[in-house]
Amino acid sequence: EKGEPDFVSSGLNEQLRKRFKLRKLMLYIDSNSKEFTPESQWEDLNMLTWDNFFMPHIKGEDPELTKSLFLKPVNADLLYNRKHGKGETKESDEIVQTVNLTFEALALSALQSQYVTVQRM
Numbered sequence: 001e002k003g004e005p006d007f008v009s010s011g012l013n014e015q016l017r018k019r020f021k022l023r024k025l026m027l028y029i030d031s032n033s034k035e036f037t038p039e040s041q042w043e044d045l046n047m048l049t050w051d052n053f054f055m056p057h058i059k060g061e062d063p064e065l066t067k068s069l070f071l072k073p074v075n076a077d078l079l080y081n082r083k084h085g086k087g088e089t090k091e092s093d094e095i096v097q098t099v100n101l102t103f104e105a106l107a108l109s110a111l112q113s114q115y116v117t118v119q120r121m
Helices: 047-059 112-120
Strands: 007-009 015-028 069-082 097-103
Touching: none
Parallel strands: none
Antiparallel strands: 007 015, 015 069, 069 097
């Protein structure tokens, strides 16, 4: 909510936890489409650019944008946990960030072209 952390502690045991509710999360693999390459760095894109690209897909406004979904729309809870502050040094084998994703239900389906694309990744 509003980008504020659900839980933050400071000092020696600094942690950051955020909880998100994901609604209608979906994934599609369009093996025959062109790659979307933004005019600037991904980090520099403003919200309007993101909306102009994704909203027609989400709302189904253009019949040419129909996709074969790999992950059907699903609701999920995501819990992100970071154990240290950004500037702290850590041991190289220590797990610093974790993400726990809990799905209400899960439905996958793959076309042969999608399956081949995933194998190539």
